Amino acid sequence: MVYRAYIKVLIILITLVMVGVASASTITITDKLGRKVSLNVPVKRAVVVISYELIPALNLWSQVSGVSRWAEENCGLYKAIVTDNKNLRKPLVGTGSDVNVEAVMKLNPDLVITWTYNPDTIKFLEEKGIKVIGMYPESLVELYKDMRMHGIIFGKEKRVEEVIREMERVFKLITERVSKIPVERRKKVIHLGGAPTRVSGALGVTNDIIKIAGGVNPAETFIQRHIDVSLEKIVQWNPDLIFIWGSAGYDESWLYNNSQWRFIKAVQTKQVYKLPKWSTWSPRLAPIALYMAMKIYPEVFRDINFEKVIDDFYKKVFGISYYKVRQYEGF
């Protein structure tokens, strides 16, 4: 009798251990630099340097132990959430381009997710025994891949698919309408970066959303993320619309008031727009695409209330109202 009781207890204990083991597993991720990183997932303590907008999107608050200063200082979305919920605020580990290694080590993370801007930093952290994953999405497909990677790492695969579905819903709203526009009526669109003669080329998510929005990017011939061109080249392209990077140090008025730009159609017809200061490595890429599409082809989006669509998107994806976030971004 006693013997049977012992057997039953042993079976229960073994079952509990196996369940515990099954709920954590080891995977190998190949990052943007081609490095293979083995991880026990789901990760419990991560430092997120660049993809901090995925924290509210995938509800990673309890699994993130630190963020870069850029989250606090440049991301209205993050600021809006942590201002109202101070317990969600995370320690800072330096800037996105200059991570403070001591600050990272103090947090004792299982993983650091950063971007590949400075591969030496990744190598340095690795040598200190910290696992690092580098990302740099150069297309919408790669962005989805990186988002799904976050899902696997944090055990939020289902949530990631929900977020991607919401993004696809916005993209579908755009493509269904712009696909009806004949090819010969498609507008020429360029995207200017940190300087007025720095344009976005074929690589990078910007070119993808120009295409989704039905635009034609003449700078697509450059197989680069960003390229400096002469002003003559921009005059030669004569774009119908110009979008300016949301964080550029200049805006539409700079172009309008500069006589060198006066023969460019976008300037003549006042079709120069500064984009919202939102990260493009984020689900917010979809609202940016909608904003662009509505400027490029306003006639096919007349019935769409941009703010309502975006507010709905924000609530479903980030759990916060667009109007609340806007207070921290001034857009």
Place this chain on the structure above:
Amino acid sequence: MKGFRSILIFISPVFITWASLFLGAYGVTPTMVIKILLNETLHIFDIGDIPEKAIIIDIRLPRVILAGLVGAALSSAGVTLQGIFRNPLVDPFILGISAGAAFGCAITIGFLSFLPLQITAFVFATVAVMVAYGVARTQGEVSRLPLILSGVIVSAFFTAMVSIVKFLVDPHKLQSIVYWLMGSFSLADWRAVKIAGAGVLAGVVPIFLMRWRLNVMSMGEEEAKALGVNIRRERLLFIGFSTFAVAVATSLCGIIGWVGLMVPHLVRMLTGPDHKSLVPLSIAAGAAFMIAADTVSRTLTTFDIPVGIITALTGAPFFIYLMKRGGKEAWGK
């Protein structure tokens, strides 16, 4: 032969400027270029306000002229400082001008965006040189070696300050700072040309007029004093005018290296070390070289290559060739 070379160097900016106006990403036929220039100068050929006219008059011409002015400023400062310090490795940025201007740019973009960038770049470039001069001054005297050393220290200080600013600013402003530091004429306009013209002339013309004194100063301090030259005053004047011209130039186009170091040596090897001809020829050669380098940078490919890359890649090999040929004679030894 030297006379022929001197004439060629002296008139080279005119020919290179002329050729540059025909080259660019926007195809303008040579006939149209000439018509536009004649229309603009002599008011003949009524062509209206067409895009080609904007390309030539509003985009290409100011860019070419600005490049010429900046090249002239950098090479005149280079030849002057090389003569004062009697050191062939001296360039216009030796006293901290570039680091000071870079700091002015960084702090404006990063924190003081309401201030005009050119003014803060100019102010801090000048402050850097004044600090270097003040640090080097001991018992009312400023010697060459302490001045060079203090320039290095001031440069290091301002470079560190730039790094701090780059660390503190957000990534978007960081990109603007980096872009400015690379040096470029891509946003040249007539406003920049006017500022450069006034500033560079104010700095270069006095150097030109005082150029013969550099011969005396390059003999050495003892010899110059023996000839009755007030070394301290002369050095201060030359440094002041050079600093002014280079600070104005740097504030408008960023930091473009090599020109101020290399062009005076090239001219010295071709025409000799007499500053009476060396200074005006360096000015002309600097202007021509910079115009040519910028033209290559904007026409070699469909995108703009940073002009500093062109100045280094084209000038360095030619400089090495002349060095092997000229040897010590070029330095007047």
